[in-house]
Amino acid sequence: MWILPGTSSEDEGEASVNTVKSLISENGGDVKSAELWARRTLSYLINKNSEGAYYLARFSVDAGAVPGIDRAMTADQTVLRHLVVLEERPKAVATES
Numbered sequence: 001m002w003i004l005p006g007t008s009s010e011d012e013g014e015a016s017v018n019t020v021k022s023l024i025s026e027n028g029g030d031v032k033s034a035e036l037w038a039r040r041t042l043s044y045l046i047n048k049n050s051e052g053a054y055y056l057a058r059f060s061v062d063a064g065a066v067p068g069i070d071r072a073m074t075a076d077q078t079v080l081r082h083l084v085v086l087e088e089r090p091k092a093v094a095t096e097s
Helices: 011-028 063-075
Strands: 004-005 030-046 049-060
Touching: 004 063, 011 030, 011 049, 011 063
Parallel strands: none
Antiparallel strands: 004 049, 030 049
16 A cells, blocks of 8 residues: 555656556566555645645555565655555365365
């Protein structure tokens, strides 16, 4: 997930989504989806922004590539905040016979 300023245009959002998709692909990942999640008022000012456009990408990538993706997102000056989270899948439940 990443946050752009609330004043970002739709074109700037699309450019950010495309940047994230290519960043993940360059690191050997597979993007399942990437889209605008919501526009919301921020809990506190971030770089003088009171509103943010939240974007969510679901992807799979080798764990070794995550630090590089994280560094690239940190370096992107258009991104206010970002977070990479591991999505755990439910474990299969064994049935007793």
